[in-house]
Amino acid sequence: MKHYLFSEKMKMADLILANYQLLYVLPYFEIGLRLGESSVKQVCEKHGISVSFFLMVCNLYTFDDYTPDALSMSQIPMEDLIKYLRNSHTDYLETRMPKIIDKIMHLVDCCHLKNGEMLKKFCEKYRKEVITHFNYEEEKVFPYIESLLKKEKNAKYRIKNYESNHSNINVSLNDLKNIIIKYLPAECTVENCRDVLIDIFLFESDLYKHTLLEDRILISLVARIENMFDGQ
Numbered sequence: 001m002k003h004y005l006f007s008e009k010m011k012m013a014d015l016i017l018a019n020y021q022l023l024y025v026l027p028y029f030e031i032g033l034r035l036g037e038s039s040v041k042q043v044c045e046k047h048g049i050s051v052s053f054f055l056m057v058c059n060l061y062t063f064d065d066y067t068p069d070a071l072s073m074s075q076i077p078m079e080d081l082i083k084y085l086r087n088s089h090t091d092y093l094e095t096r097m098p099k100i101i102d103k104i105m106h107l108v109d110c111c112h113l114k115n116g117e118m119l120k121k122f123c124e125k126y127r128k129e130v131i132t133h134f135n136y137e138e139e140k141v142f143p144y145i146e147s148l149l150k151k152e153k154n155a156k157y158r159i160k161n162y163e164s165n166h167s168n169i170n171v172s173l174n175d176l177k178n179i180i181i182k183y184l185p186a187e188c189t190v191e192n193c194r195d196v197l198i199d200i201f202l203f204e205s206d207l208y209k210h211t212l213l214e215d216r217i218l219i220s221l222v223a224r225i226e227n228m229f230d231g232q
Helices: 011-017 040-047 051-062 070-074 077-110 115-147 161-163 169-185 189-231
Strands: none
Touching: 011 040, 040 051, 051 070, 051 077, 051 189, 070 189, 077 115, 077 189, 115 161, 115 169, 115 189, 161 189, 169 189
């Protein structure tokens, strides 16, 4: 199916109106609202952001079958990509996950003891899983990439190590949705569960796109830099 992909000439406000989930993306680029009539290009230039990279992320988040071409990918500043990923990690850990966990704790109050304890344990287990996942990227992957950008070769590590160990932190979220939808007692009504389920669905969608960005773009770009080193 042919899509009319977002372009730099579009008004930034129209882009957000076309896909409200991009409201989650803006903070990762450190872009706020009060967008007025400014175009995508104008907003990106004001914030010192690569227009190509910004549009790539927005198209990736909006169109399920979108795959950036090689030329577009080659124009991405790696520093911008790492900064974007780090900002997203901060938002996930400090804002979105605590909000979801807080809402689940409210559900615990209307559950039988056994169900409530199950939810508490599941949330804590998932929180630790996500922290472990992001810590590996922050402490191992990103410093490795930054060393490559400084032309410092690390013979003990390759991006394929990250690729082979890149865990899917969405699996547990799917389990959590199933617990809430299928197994909580009648006292946990649709009205009680709806807000947290919507947050989980949105978070799951965001994490999926985040993973695509790493798998399709980050790994590919780093592998290209490694190949340049190996060819020297």
